[in-house]
Amino acid sequence: MKPWISIFSALLLVACASYSGRGLKPGEDNMENVLQLMGQPAKRWQNADGTITLAYPRGPMGYHTYMVSIAKDGKLQQIENVLNEKYFARIQPGMTQDEVIDLLGPAYQSWTVYFERSNELVWEWRFCDVWHDASRFNVMFDNTKGTVRRTLIMTESLRGLCGRGGCRC
Numbered sequence: 001m002k003p004w005i006s007i008f009s010a011l012l013l014v015a016c017a018s019y020s021g022r023g024l025k026p027g028e029d030n031m032e033n034v035l036q037l038m039g040q041p042a043k044r045w046q047n048a049d050g051t052i053t054l055a056y057p058r059g060p061m062g063y064h065t066y067m068v069s070i071a072k073d074g075k076l077q078q079i080e081n082v083l084n085e086k087y088f089a090r091i092q093p094g095m096t097q098d099e100v101i102d103l104l105g106p107a108y109q110s111w112t113v114y115f116e117r118s119n120e121l122v123w124e125w126r127f128c129d130v131w132h133d134a135s136r137f138n139v140m141f142d143n144t145k146g147t148v149r150r151t152l153i154m155t156e157s158l159r160g161l162c163g164r165g166g167c168r169c
Contacts, residue, residue: 019058020066021079029076034068041068042106051077055105063128063169065105083127088137088151095148097123100139107139119143126156133157134167 021038034054041054054068069077082104090103100123101107107123114121121143129135134156140149156167 019062020064020081021056021068024076024079026076026078030074031070031076034070034076038066038068043101045102053102055101057105057108057125059126060108060111061126063126063134065125067105083125083137085130085153088153091139091148091151093148093150097141097146100148104137114143120149128169129153129155132168134162134169 018037018039021034024033024037031052031054038054038056042057043055044052046052050072052070054070056066056068058064058066063083064081065083066079067082068079071077087103091100104125107125111124111126112122113124119142121141123139123141125137127135127137136154136156136159138152138154140151141147142149156162161167
């Protein structure tokens with residue numbers, strides 16, 4: 001029985017590392033190491049300064065989107081979870097859908113809703129707020145212009161998505 005426990009523990013550790021990139025070292029590891037551990041990103045783009053960004057959304061039921069920055073020399077610069085209030089505050093009215101994706105990563109298609117009467121397209125991301133409550137961040141776009149109108153944060157418990165104990169993460 002003990003060998004199976006060891007194997008299961010090792011697999012669990014590898015799965016956790018690949019989820020967040022834990023164990024990768026900025027300045028030492030390169031893009032090949034990132035891709036080997038974390039897999040193919042949902043989106044990859046080159047920035048004006050020559051760096052490359054890789055987006056790893058871990059939803060729809062996960063709470064994180066990891067943005068991986070690769071320097072011009074091909075070395076890992078940083079890995080950061082962007083589903084938090086610091087990044088949400090950067091989303092401003094008038095921003096384009098591409099600008100939102102560059103900050104938060106792509107929203108899941110199944111969590112995108114169009115409201116015809118208001119001509120509003122809503123994208124949603126799940127995240128864990130500072131109080132460890134499962135929450136949702138919504139960006140409402142003017143569907144014709146493709147630009148942000150407003151944003152909204154609401155816990156899953158306020159949306160009626162939790163049982164009596166709430167939704168903790």
